[in-house]
Amino acid sequence: MSPKEPYEVRPVGWVRSRLARRLDAPKQGHEGAPHARVEVLPEFAAGLGGLSVGQDVLLLTWLHEAERAALEVHPRDDPGRPLAGVFSTRSADRPNPVGLHRVRLLAIVEGRWLHVSGLEAIDGTPVIDIKPVLVGA
């Protein structure tokens, strides 16, 4: 019934940030996250054609430090909040820990370094996809 699985995700680049530890990272990019860079691997640089400085993009990351067995979490890691199903939260802890980050492209350097606004992912986080923002999604 299923196409062959599991599916393999391979990084197309890496987050380069001064955020070194998950504990240091804000919960969301608009909560004081620093500017950061995305280093796209040379073999994927051709995929960046058509992106423009100033536009917003969605970065999809693989939150490699996440707890994949978690199905319920305290939202925002606040033990005072009641447990909620992970799919009703943006917790990194979830079965497939894909992070979704809306950022603005501030610069594109040497064809494969993206300078981006407020990104809450830590240094070394794998980037697995980049998508333009569409109206409504």
Place this chain on the structure above:
Amino acid sequence: MSPKEPYEVRPVGWVRSRLARRLDAPKQGHEGAPHARVEVLPEFAAGLGGLSVGQDVLLLTWLHEAERAALEVHPRDDPGRPLAGVFSTRSADRPNPVGLHRVRLLAIVEGRWLHVSGLEAIDGTPVIDIKPVLVGA
């Protein structure tokens, strides 16, 4: 330098839709895509707690029929449009074919069937994550 890779993505559910073939699917959910259901696997149903009928969620899918070697595509499969890097498009063809779909939750049945509005993914598409919509992302 990298956490161990590749990473393995496992379906948490499946799209159930009358869209049977990729050719039949609209490019975006707001372009006439039908209502559909998401069958969440029993072992992940606990992750749905806290979701409410009427709210918008993001479905992340694995577009299993995609061409993963593609780095440039004609946007919207229109050969009249110049080639663009896949990361500047929403093409399914991309190195990690994660689909991102904003839908509205119309019903939650038996604790693990999600009835959702306009979804352009075809029947049998693996669902890998569900996230609440946040302001701005």
